[in-house]
Amino acid sequence: MxxxxxxxxxxxxxxxxxxxxxxxxxxxxxxxxxxxxxxxxxxxxxxxxxxxxxxxxxxxxxxxxxxxxxxxxxxxxxxxxxxxxxxxxxxxxxxxxxxxxxxxxxxxxxxxxxxxLPKPGLPSPKAANAIPARAYAARLQHVVVATPNLAPMIEFYEKGLGFVASDYVLLDEDDQSTKRVAFWRTDPEHHCFAAFQASHSKPDHHAYETSGWMDFRDWGDHLANLEIPVVWGPGRHGPGNNLFFMFEDPNGDRIELSAELELLPREMGPRTWPHTERTVNLWGAGWIRQ
Ligand SMILES: [Fe+2]
CATH class of the missing domain: 3.10.180.10 (2,3-Dihydroxybiphenyl 1,2-Dioxygenase, domain 1)
Structure with a gap:
């Protein structure tokens, strides 16, 4: 760190x-x-x-x-x-x-x-209680990319910017050179940014933190009314320990709704996880990036 x-x-x-x-x-x-x-x-x-x-x-x-x-x-x-x-x-x-x-x-x-710093004077959104999803909790919380160059990305974010490593996923947990995923934080929330090793550089997903598990019901029903299907989850991630489910925007970019994201003080060092489906979803099916 x-x-x-x-x-x-x-x-x-x-x-x-x-x-x-x-x-x-x-x-x-x-x-x-x-x-x-x-x-x-x-x-x-x-x-x-x-x-x-x-x-x-x-x-x-x-x-x-x-x-x-x-x-x-x-x-x-x-x-x-x-x-x-x-x-x-x-x-x-x-x-x-x-x-x-x-x-x-x-x-x-x-x-x-x-x-x-946010620019002052931007338009204020109207209160719109008739649109239920606007009132549902979903604070923009993290963004993730896929990369073919995880080692230089780790160097850039940790050394260049001072992002703090929270968790690494490794092919061999005894060999730090086999990292496949890195999660970083810039405040106590487990990650604001992460990178998954993959065949090429591309967006991976971004996530909104809800106020709790019961929000998933309301969001799920809202998306169901729009006939927008859940593509992954619900489940619980190992790194971050957060509950999640995901759906896709029309570009195929995944959107995550999350709850119970772990908090870690700045001084805590990174942990390691095996490169398995269970690591990315303790409850079942994983999403292994290609
Ligand atoms: Fe995520």
Whole structure:
């Protein structure tokens, strides 16, 4: 762990999801997750209590960046100085929902992480109690990628940014060179970001934390009314110990609803798990990334 990094605490604030038909994707997220949709330049800003996303033109299924919210200007200045001291190149921030002084860095697979402060004056979503999903708890909580380059990704996120490792999945638990999955945190929640070894770099999923298991019933019934099927779960992950189920957006990007995500103080070192279906789902069938 990198005790000196000022990255702690940071929380996932939003993603920019790309589509060749952003209006259709925004409509799906509005229906499935209860977001209110606002025009936002050429993009769409989607908001609901505890969660927001930006959807815009781009490669189908692409993610332009992952944006993490910092606490204040002092932390922002410290993060900028820290990543530059690690030798990372910073880029102009592409995140229009953040102030222009946000810090952007690019990982070895090309994913852009932005760290910044929310821009003031964004449109406020209307209270819309007639849309039940808008009132359901689902705080945007983590984002995950698949990578063919896990070792340099670990180096980038742990050394470059100071993300704290929570858990590793290994082919051989006695051989640290056989890591296949890494989970990282930037506050006490078990992971805000994770990477799975796979054949090529691609989005994996993103997740919203609910207020508890009973929320799964309400979300499940809501999605059932929309005829949006559950594609994995319900179950419980080993790493993070969270309850989960997943469904897919029209790009095939998986969306996770989660509950009971584990909390770990900063000083706790990483644990290891075997590379089995049981690790990713203690209750049964796994999702082994290819
Ligand atoms: Fe997840």
């Amino acid at each position: 990198s005790a000196a990094s000022p990255i702690w605490p940071a929380q996932l604030d939003h993603l920019r999801l790309e589509s060749d038909d952003p209006k259709a994707l925004a409509d799906f997220y509005a229906r499935a997750l209860g977001f209110e949709v606002h025009g936002f330049g050429e993009d769409f800003l989607l908001q609901a209590p505890g969660r927001r996303q930006i959807i815009g033109k781009g490669e189908r299924g692409g993610r332009t960046y992952h944006a993490y919210r910092l606490q204040n200007e002092r932390q922002l200045a410290e993060v900028r100085a820290y990543v530059q001291a690690q030798g990372l190149a910073t880029e102009p921030s592409p995140a229009k929902a953040f102030r222009d002084d946000a810090v952007a860095v690019r990982d070895p697979d090309g994913w852009v992480s932005v760290f910044g």
